[in-house]
Amino acid sequence: MNKSLSDTAFSFSPPIDGHYLSDLYAGDYVMIEETFADVLKDYDGFAQVIFSSYTAEDISALKSAVHKIKPLFGFVGLLSIQAQCQDFENACQRAEFPELTDSFNELKVSLLEARSIIEKDKTRLTAYNLSQE
Numbered sequence: 001m002n003k004s005l006s007d008t009a010f011s012f013s014p015p016i017d018g019h020y021l022s023d024l025y026a027g028d029y030v031m032i033e034e035t036f037a038d039v040l041k042d043y044d045g046f047a048q049v050i051f052s053s054y055t056a057e058d059i060s061a062l063k064s065a066v067h068k069i070k071p072l073f074g075f076v077g078l079l080s081i082q083a084q085c086q087d088f089e090n091a092c093q094r095a096e097f098p099e100l101t102d103s104f105n106e107l108k109v110s111l112l113e114a115r116s117i118i119e120k121d122k123t124r125l126t127a128y129n130l131s132q133e
Contacts, residue, residue: 010032
């Protein structure tokens with residue numbers, strides 16, 4: 001008996017949008033796993049630039065750094081964090097540094113949690129893909 005794709009599909013952890021990823025990668029879970037690995041490889045460097053730009057109170061560099069990490073969240077289906085990055089970028093255009101503190105702290109929590117979520121699901125994807133061979 002053949003299982004349908006929906007019976008064997010990988011279940012992503014919230015807040016990852018699994019339907020979005022399945023559509024984006026046409027259900028290719030090996031490609032999704034590779035994309036998660038690539039995102040994790042670059043993630044810490046991007047995050048470090050964000051944190052150091054904030055510490056330096058350099059709004060222009062901070063906005064640029066957030067802009068650069070934002071697409072990574074789309075690649076891994078973290079659309080709510082991608083939107084949060086866009087909102088923060090917009091705030092950088094119209095706010096002075098002290099006014100960014102609360103939204104930066106919220107973004108920082110999201111960035112730290114996102115890495116953990118991506119890493120966890122990458123590990124789960126690896127096991128899933130091995131079980132499908």
